[in-house]
Amino acid sequence: MYVRDDEGLRALVESMRGADVIAVDTEFMRERTYYARLCLIQVATDDVAAIVDPLEGLDLEPLFAVFRDPAITKVFHAGSQDLEILVRLMGEAPAPVFDTQVAATLAGLPAQVGYQPLIKSLLGVDLAKAHTFTDWAKRPLSAEQIRYALDDVVYMPKAYRLLQQQLAAAGRLGWLADDFERMADPATYAVIPNEQYRRVKRASSLDRRSLAVLREVAAWREVEAQTRDVPKRWLVSDESLLELARRAPESAAMLRGVRGLNEQVVRRSGEAILAAVRKGKAAPDDELPRFEKRKRLEGEVDELADAMSALVRVRAKQHGVAPTLLATRADLERFAGGEREASALSVGWRHTLVGADLEALLEGRIGLSVRGGRVVIGAPAEPFGDD
16 A cells, blocks of 8 residues: 555554554655655554655644554564654654564574564565665655565564564563663653764864863754754764864854865854854863763773673573673673663663673672683682782
């Protein structure tokens, strides 16, 4: 079904009435805009599959009402970008949600498994990949494009039910609750302009006063890009933001001396940029931003993280899950550095599976040894004696 008018959308919504699961996917373009331009919404239940074309000017509210229905589970695959778009359009996130990529990893498939490999693994179906980089804003869509877009959802309800059965049988279904609640929380997708300086490459190389300037000019860039709906890089690159922070120009002439700063941007927004620079320079000393230095334990965090990684791999193999689902290298380095309160390794199922062992390893209560060519977790090894 290809829905291009309000009457067709109402009929689609009626046909989905009573469904307990709806698969959802989107196709969008954002190469030339700040906000993603929604081009298609694909939906499927066990009995119905359809493409909804928002470029036809439809009133999407009937569909959004379905997405808000708490009695219907909305199933996505790697759905963060889809949810970000829907949050902006709906004013809230669809809920409850289930992500087959997250669930598949917990069921023993590779981390960040793609949709095609997932469907092949679970259902034995080979899906086409021909339109991965197609221009979804171009009309009319070909029959092949429509089939490709439908394939992204038509098999998902079956995949969802299989994954749900596998995880329930393994006693792991409840482990996903926190992950999915976070995905359905609109705050997850909120952009805070004053925090965007932390994403600028090499920002940590600046002193605190320059970092305050960077905070203000990066916030200006974010808001300006949102207002004009253009990519941030089209206004000012990260490299030029750093130069602005280091030089802290005081005039339009000095602005023009910043390498990479577009003349058109200087003419249009020069005063706003200078105002942001002045605000950063005038920030009180006790309000200057900083990048928190990682707390370090005695010894080398890198070496500790190496040992922790080995423990994580052992536990991941025992439980049939991908190691990165338990903890990434960055997670382990922060944990080893003393940042435990906010760590996912300190709560819930991750703590049960591996976090408690990591704590014991760092405190010397357990150790790693090699037996029969395998790494084994057990009592700590005896300390070496002095020579």
